[in-house]
Amino acid sequence: MNPSAGNSATGIRFRKARVVYPNGTVGMKDLDLEIKPGEFVVIVGSSGAGKSTLLRAINGLNPISDGTIEVGGRSVPQKESAELRRLRARIGMIFQDFRLVKRLTVMSNVLVGRLAHVPGWRAMLNLWPAHDKEIAFRALERVGIADKAWIKAGQLSGGQQQRVGIARALAQEPSIILADEPVASLDPVTSRQVMDDLVRINRELGITTLVNLHFLDLAQEYGQRIVGLRNGELVYDGTPDTVTEADFQRIYGRAVTEDDLKLSGESHG
Amino acid sequence: MTARPMPPNRVGWGTWLTFIIAALFIASLIAIEFTPARMLQLPAQLARVLGFFYPADMAYGWNMVLPAIVESIQIAWVGTIVAAILSLPLALLGARNLYPRISRIAHLISATARAFPEILLAIYFVPIVGLGPFAGAMAIGISSIGMLTKLGAEVVESIDLGPVEAVQASGGSRLLALRYAVVPQVLPEIVAHWLFRFELNIRASAVLGVVGAGGVGGVLLNTLRYRHFEKAAAVLLLTILIVLIIDMISGEIRRRIIRS
Amino acid sequence: MAEAAVSVRPEKPPRNWWLWGTALAFLVLMTWWSARGIGFSINELVCNIGGGRRLLQESWPPDFSFLPRLFAPFLETVQIAIIGTVVGAILAIPISVLAARNLTLGMFVWFVDRNFMNILRTLPDLFWAMLFATAVGFGPIAGALALTVFTIAVVSKLYSESLEAIDMGLTEAIRAAGGSWWQMVQYGALPQSLSQYVSYVLYGFELNIRASMILGLVGAGGIGMILETQRSNFEYERVTMIILVVLVAVLVIEQVSAVIRRRLT
Structure with a gap:
């Protein structure tokens, strides 16, 4: 692991964690799961299996109704508070739909990752210390789009926008990265590039990384560890090479079809 | 023989509505004694008065009317600035997608402010701050808050909420989420609404002068009252000219802001 | 994959200072000039709040008769x-x-x-x-x-x-x-x-x-x-x-x- 990044990778532990939505749907059923510092975990499951719920519980975007989640040994606060914001500042999040402000420059979007690290008045007045701008630039360089820094985010392609999303997460200097279906709106080639970026960052910086994927082939190719969810329950937890046909059956409730593969047609293996 | 269908019954609600409107219209004409004889007199009467307006007294125009129009512009500017500053937070709070509960209060304030025509507000402001343009600016400001809040809240309601969550997920406060995810998305449209207002x-x-709240309206009222038609003509000419020019400039700026 | 080490950092494009400066100067000057022109004063407003209250008292209740x-x-x-x-x-x-x-x-x-x-x-x-x-x-x-x-x-x-x-x-x-x-x-x-x-x-x-x-x-x-x-x-x-x-x-x-x-x- 790269000590220069200055992140102490952080583990995550779910203990009998349960999420019930206001409409009564159970999003997560008494989940027990431990993720070690620096791991690269891919979470698979069909839509509605509770993948997003799991990720969003880690940074408190979805509160849990029962049980506990601990991040780095401290339990996640369940109410909006300064403590929760401090925790979120250390957890980068990447979204399927990028969630950039299209009218702002790439740089401004990446600096959003520094908001929790500078004094509030400086952030309000858009007066960024040189140190934070440097971090933002380095984050852009790490995903290879520093040359686009002053272009409006809306003018970039989908793959480039997702890299801005990754850079924004990196600018937080996080110890955990949560990626919620980061490639679902991208084509196969771009998907592969984005996944490569995520793996590289995990390896170089040792940031604990959780990635939600719908596609099995991507999950098998990239995951060091695969967690399978179905109806909010853990149904598989192991390495990619031990996944069997029966495991797929358990995760998806049916046999694997073409639709579950993203890279089909491409040569890999 | 084929059965030819009857045309559908044409006496629908449209016909009834036309009939009712026509009846109300005629009743109104009778009530205000706008008789056919009176209507026939009208063109000649209007033409005769129109003749008095020529030639416009432009010396009066430059010396007396122009300063009054400038005052009207100043009133409008200050009123718009006051309304813009006060309506921005109200527009954010009035957005149902951000503040489902508080937005009702903002909407209530906005609806109340919209219900009052400026001139009625001016009637109350004149005794408070005295006759003159300051009262006019306050009246314009208060009454503009209503529309600017409503339009602004609609803009905020149409934004993409994704970036708001992204800011919160990175540990930013709600205030910073407004600053970095909401305001950049809405500001161009909101500024365009300010210009339109x-x-x-x-x-x-321009009309507030009628109740003594400054501006060109008072000048027109006086010139007409004393039947100085050439001077009134100068008021009308200059008002039309200057309003057209400002509309043109402001409209062009609005288009550019929206395009950027 | 693009290697991160070699990358060109573009200069921040200069703002159009002329445009921004003019716009800002216009905004400030126009507001200052207008406010002076119409005798805008927060002071007066605050001082006259008393008169305003008296007016409101006189205006209420409305005369239903x-x-x-x-x-x-x-x-x-x-x-x-x-x-x-x-x-x-x-x-x-x-x-x-x-x-x-x-x-x-x-x-x-x-x-x-x-x-x-x-x-x-x-x-x-x-x-x-x-x-x-x-x-x-x-x-x-x-x-x-x-x-x-x-x-x-x-x-x-x-x-x-x-x-x-x-x-x-x-x-x-x-x-x-x-x-x-x-x-x-x-x-x-x-x-x-x-x-x-x-x-x-x-x-x-x-x-x-x-x-x-x-x-x-x-x-x-x-x-x-x-x-x-x-x-x-x-x-x-x-x-x-x-x-x-x-x-x-x-x-x-x-x-x-x-x-x-x-x-x-």
Whole structure:
């Protein structure tokens, strides 16, 4: 692991964690799961299996109704508070739909990752210390789009926008990265590039990384560890090479079809 | 033989509505004694008065009317600035997608402010701050808050909420989420609404002189009252000219802001 | 994969300082100059809050005994609005048609009509009221004429834009079948845009009700004439009563009109 990044990778532990939505749907059923510092975990499951719920519980975007989640040994606060914001500042999040402000420059979007690290008045007045701008630039360089820094985010392609999303997460200097279906709106080639970026960052910086994927082939190719969810329950937890046909059956409730593969047609293996 | 269908019954609600409107219209004409004889007199009467307006007394125009129009513009500007500053937070709070509960209060304030025509507000402001343009600016400001809040809240309701969550997920406070995810998305449209309201406010401030709240309206009222038609003609000419120019400039700026 | 180490950091493009500087300077100077020009002072506002409270005390409660005397002028106000809306809405049709680029009769007609429309729009409602009150004498007829002009200005602007957006297929078919220009407009263009037209007229009616309440301030009839007398006599309890009536009327008309407009679309 790269000590220069200055992140102490952080583990995550779910203990009998349960999420019930206001409409009564159970999003997560008494989940027990431990993720070690620096791991690269891919979470698979069909839509509605509770993948997003799991990720969003880690940074408190979805509160849990029962049980506990601990991040780095401290339990996640369940109410909006300064403590929760401090925790979120250390957890980068990447979204399927990028969630950039299209009218702002790439740089401004990446600096959003520094908001929790500078004094509030400086952030309000858009007066960024040189140190934070440097971090933002380095984050852009790490995903290879520093040359686009002053272009409006809306003018970039989908793959480039997702890299801005990754850079924004990196600018937080996080110890955990949560990626919620980061490639679902991208084509196969771009998907592969984005996944490569995520793996590289995990390896170089040792940031604990959780990635939600719908596609099995991507999950098998990239995951060091695969967690399978179905109806909010853990149904598989192991390495990619031990996944069997029966495991797929358990995760998806049916046999694997073409639709579950993203890279089909491409040569890999 | 084929059965030819009857045309459908044409006496629908449209016909009834036309009939009712026609009846109301005629009843109204009778009530205000707008008789056919009176109507026939009208063109000659209007033409005769129109003749008095020529030639316009432009010396009076440059010396007396122009300063009054400038005052109207100043009233409209200050009123718009006051309304813009006060309506921005109200527009954010009035957005149902951000503040489902508080937005009702903002909407209530907005609806109340919209219900009052500027000139009625001016009637109350004149005794408070005295006769003059300051009262006019306050009246314009308060009454513009209503429309600017409503339009602004609609803009905020149409934004993409994704970036708001992204800011919160990175540990930013709600205030910073407004600053970095909401305001950049809405500001161009909101500024365009401010400019549009400024155009409307110039017209509104022009009439406030009628109740003594400054501006060109008072000048027109006096010139007409004393039947100085050449001077009134100067008022009308200059008002039309200047309002047209400001509309043109402001409209062009609005288009550019929206395009950027 | 692109290697991170070798990367060119672009210079931040310089802001267009000239544009931003000018805009900011204009904003600040214009505000400062305007505020001075009109004697804006927070101080005065705060100092006079006392006077404001006294005024509010004098204005409240509204003088309900005055209500019966408001009935006739209120009715007159509504009558003025009806006449102005009906006549204005009819006259707005030819003006809108000639101002629509796709229907007009030649560039010259279009240019003249368009500018005529814009000039009507520059003058506020009360200016028209003052002019007509001078020309035809104080009273409701002046108000009705003023609102006619005001309605033409509001409706023709909006309606000509709708007419420019209609589907020209039908109108061309009528032309191709040998129809005259007027037949093309009557059977091709107007029916397509009827619901927009009705909606604009209703909007005009809302504005007219609002405007008709204050026309009386310059002697053009309706409830505003009583408002002007009571205001001059500082009978603020009665002023409040009148304004309450006006507000209720405006809100009711707006609600009704909103319901009808929603049904139309």
